[in-house]
Amino acid sequence: EVQLVESGGGLVQPGGSLRLSCAASGFTFSSYAMSWVRQAPGKGLEWVSGISGSGDSTYYADSVRGRFTISRDKPKNTLYLQMNSLRVEDTAIYYCAKDSRTYSYGLFDCWGQGILVTVSS
Amino acid sequence: DVQMTQSPSSLSASVGDRVTITCRASRGVNNYLAWFQQRPGKAPKSLIYAASNLQSGVPSKFSGSGSGADFSLTITSLQPEDFATYYCQQYNTYPWTFGQGTKVEIK
Numbered sequence: 001e002v003q004l005v006e007s008g009g010g011l012v013q014p015g016g017s018l019r020l021s022c023a024a025s026g027f028t029f030s031s032y033a034m035s036w037v038r039q040a041p042g043k044g045l046e047w048v049s050g051i052s053g054s055g056d057s058t059y060y061a062d063s064v065r066g067r068f069t070i071s072r073d074k075p076k077n078t079l080y081l082q083m084n085s086l087r088v089e090d091t092a093i094y095y096c097a098k099d100s101r102t103y104s105y106g107l108f109d110c111w112g113q114g115i116l117v118t119v120s121s
Numbered sequence: 122d123v124q125m126t127q128s129p130s131s132l133s134a135s136v137g138d139r140v141t142i143t144c145r146a147s148r149g150v151n152n153y154l155a156w157f158q159q160r161p162g163k164a165p166k167s168l169i170y171a172a173s174n175l176q177s178g179v180p181s182k183f184s185g186s187g188s189g190a191d192f193s194l195t196i197t198s199l200q201p202e203d204f205a206t207y208y209c210q211q212y213n214t215y216p217w218t219f220g221q222g223t224k225v226e227i228k
Contacts, residue, residue, distance in 0.1 A: 045165065045208055045219040061216045095164055106212025107155060109176065111164040
């Protein structure tokens with residue numbers, strides 16, 4: 001059974017940093033691209049960043065490019081999102097999502113339970 | 122970016138009803154269109170991909186149709202567990218974008 005478990009969320013001040021992790025199991029981690037998708041309180045879904053199965057290619061939404069960095073550790077079967085220069089508007093539940101292809105295809109067939117990030121002074 | 126617009130934003134229906142949700146893209150997405158269900162406090166669940174293909178394990182009461190820029194999701198014989206928010210998403214062009222959601226509520 002595919003499982004994705006996020007961790008690392010919490011409360012941080014504007015301008016601060018946080019690193020999210022997503023532990024994956026139940027599938028060959030390096031064979032699939034992964035993404036982070038967020039949902040602000042009471043709002044809809046916003047794709048944030050994606051990474052290919054090899055880790056060689058990364059993609060970002062304009063709203064986070066230059067502030068967030070996605071990466072993956074194949075031996076640890078873990079996806080990361082390093083978030084710097086956080087803003088109030090980054091407050092959201094962050095989901096990691098498994099793609100259906102090795103390359104970043106954008107078709108998400110499994111999601112984690114999500115982790116809350118709150119940016120506030 | 123490709124804008125995805127769903128209608129209605131919310132609807133009320135009774136158990137046993139059939140409902141249809143529409144999703145319009147600001148430009149054609151070559152049928153790279155997915156639908157998700159999100160129950161309150163839960164992660165999204167994939168229902169349909171490539172506009173009309175059911176994900177494994179999804180009951181046939183859910184169906185998708187459409188092409189180009191206009192798509193729809195139909196749910197037949199609504200059950201209590203189907204009352205949720207539904208999102209469409211295009212995966213034709215970066216950045217991947219979602220509709221604003223349609224909340225299906227119990228009448």
